[in-house]
Amino acid sequence: MSLSLVLGGARSGKSAYAERLAQDSGKAVVYVATSRAGDMEMAARIAHHRERRPPQWRTVEEELALADVLREHCAPQRLVLVDCLTLWLSNLLFSDGRAWPDVGEVTLPQRFHQERAALLELLDGGLPGDIVFVSNEVGMGIVPWGAVSRCFADEAGRLNQAVAARADRAVFVAAGLPLVLKGSAC
Numbered sequence: 001m002s003l004s005l006v007l008g009g010a011r012s013g014k015s016a017y018a019e020r021l022a023q024d025s026g027k028a029v030v031y032v033a034t035s036r037a038g039d040m041e042m043a044a045r046i047a048h049h050r051e052r053r054p055p056q057w058r059t060v061e062e063e064l065a066l067a068d069v070l071r072e073h074c075a076p077q078r079l080v081l082v083d084c085l086t087l088w089l090s091n092l093l094f095s096d097g098r099a100w101p102d103v104g105e106v107t108l109p110q111r112f113h114q115e116r117a118a119l120l121e122l123l124d125g126g127l128p129g130d131i132v133f134v135s136n137e138v139g140m141g142i143v144p145w146g147a148v149s150r151c152f153a154d155e156a157g158r159l160n161q162a163v164a165a166r167a168d169r170a171v172f173v174a175a176g177l178p179l180v181l182k183g184s185a186c
Contacts, residue, residue, distance in 0.1 A: 001074070002130040003123065004169040004183075007137045007160060013176030015083055018134045019052065025130060027079040029057040032070075034088035036063050049083070063091040064111065067118035074127040085135035085163065086156050092116070093152060106151040116159065123166045135160050137172065 004021065008014030022029045031053055037043035053059065062069045066088055073080050082088075096109040139157045144150050164170045169183030 001127045002169075003163075003167045004130070004132045004171070005160070005163050005167045006132060006134050006171050006173060006178075007164075007181075008173035009137055009140070012173045014134050014136075014173040015049065016052070016176070017171065017173045017178055018081055018083065018132050021132055022057075022079050022081045023054065025079045027077050027130065029054075030073045030078060030080045031057050031059045032066070032073070032080060032082040033059060033061045034063060034066065034082065034084060034091065036087075036091060063088070064095060064115060066115065067122045070119075070122060070127060070131065074129045074131065076128045078129040079132065080129065081132045081134070083134040085133050085159060086138065089156055089159055090152065093148075093155070106147045108151070108155070112155075120162055120166070123163070133163055133167075135163070 004018075006014050006018040006021070008017075022031075033046070033049070035042065035046055037046050050059070058073075060069055060073060066082065070080060070082075092112040092115055093108065095111040098109075136156065137160065138153050144153050164182065167182060170181040172179045172181055
């Protein structure tokens, strides 16, 4: 198994870079989309991503059970591209349907802990084939306002660190330009 993490900010070119890695691999590609179209703007973003994908790529849409999808679709001579970890994290944070407080302590849903642990345990065990994770780097600005936003930024940072520690390669993309943080350039 080869594991890559591609990080970047919004509209940094990280998804396009990850898609080029997948295309250049010469392997069959399974594209795992974690987003949900909660509004018209997000639906437009999803449509844009769909249009860019080569028709021979298989697309799997999964908002929560990422470890199960990886277990099912990772195989030798296959590359699984997951776009993106931070959208998956957002889905998990709100998976129990409750309203979050604007102030005070934030309690994470049980499903969040279960799915995060399942993903990291699966990565520790190794999977056949290659995986490329795309994730937003949200920790480079000011500390967010509000407990929910701070919780999201904290958990995104923790998740990115955990995946990067397990990755063979980590790349930061800014302005469409890749900067290799770990491993070799592609």
